[in-house]
Amino acid sequence: MTAGYPARMAHEGPRLPAARGPLSAAVRENLLGTGPLPPAEAVAEAPVYGDDLQLALYLCYELHYRGFAGVAPDREWDPELLRVRAALEHRFLTALRADTPVHDTVDDALAELLVEPVEGTGVSHFLCDEGELWQLREYAAQRSLYHLKEADPHAWVLPRLWGRAKAAMAAVEFDEYGGGRPDRVHARLFADLMTDLGLDTAYGRYLDAACAETLATVNLMSLLGLHRSLRGALVGHFATVEITSSPGSRRLAEAMRRTDAGPAAAYFYDEHVEADAVHEQVVRHDVIGGLLDEEPHLAPDVAFGIGVTGLLEDRLADRLLTAWRAGRSSLHTPLNTEIAHIS
């Protein structure tokens, strides 16, 4: 099959990141064609939320997006690699189901998101009130893993929806993709933000820098997006992102202005204040509402998707705030001194 692709295709894509343990090392070596896949015991023993397992899973998933330089594109559908991915996913999903608080109804799960805390303590509150430029840069580097493919994991749900839910989901995704204008694709707006912050906009550039908690948030989206059986949870995930985005984005836009990060940096979040105030309504009423009209048995999955998104976002927030309050980097490998080059 490899012969069917132009040779150069195998060399495009971001560089493979450094391994973070035996599991990710084995997957990495195997992708490069220089070693066997990890044995089942290695998958069974690695800490489920740790760097090693999360990176190994991330490497498997990335083959469905842009792949890696030096890795044959058709490894995406390599049955042996998919078998390893399934074992990693089983560990991840089992842990997530055990750790996610259970809500009786979708409305219960949503209700917690639809109020604003008077005294907020999240990452956006911290960055708004006292965030320094180096912390905004770290935040952007971490989030770049998702925002440079913003809305992509959710696009996979489209063939699994129909009627009202499908039309609404496609409309929101169209907005995420710039409404037909390449300069307004949200991933492009995020790249512009990164440029303002003196960061490299190359896809995958900060995979080495991202902490395990960030990898887990992106792995969750890929997990839910790639499995039709998890379509309810994917929709719950999307709703959570859209509902929480608008107020959080307002605070992040303020943080960008207070630190003079630059106009594109502020614009990315300004755009999300307005866009996501609309998306939230459409996703709740038409995507969730439409899906549950057709498939009411998916309600517990939608609630799970809402709960699990909060779980992993809270773990990431703990990691970021604990590090920053101690004056430490939140990253797995700190950014180098590129900040000196900001004009």
Next chain:
Amino acid sequence: MPNSPADKPRRITVQRKGPLLVEGPVEVELEDGSTVVSDRFRVALCTCRRSRRYPWCDTSHRDRV
């Protein structure tokens, strides 16, 4: 009477708590005579008057706890 037989009424969704949802694009004339435009497929118009991006909803209607 519609202006043309092809004109379909524009759908506006009303909620007891939350913005008016209007099929876009829309042009809104403000009190001072200025106009603002949104070309989204749907537009959320603030009804609580608390939005910092009035007339667009910014979710400021949410209860604070």
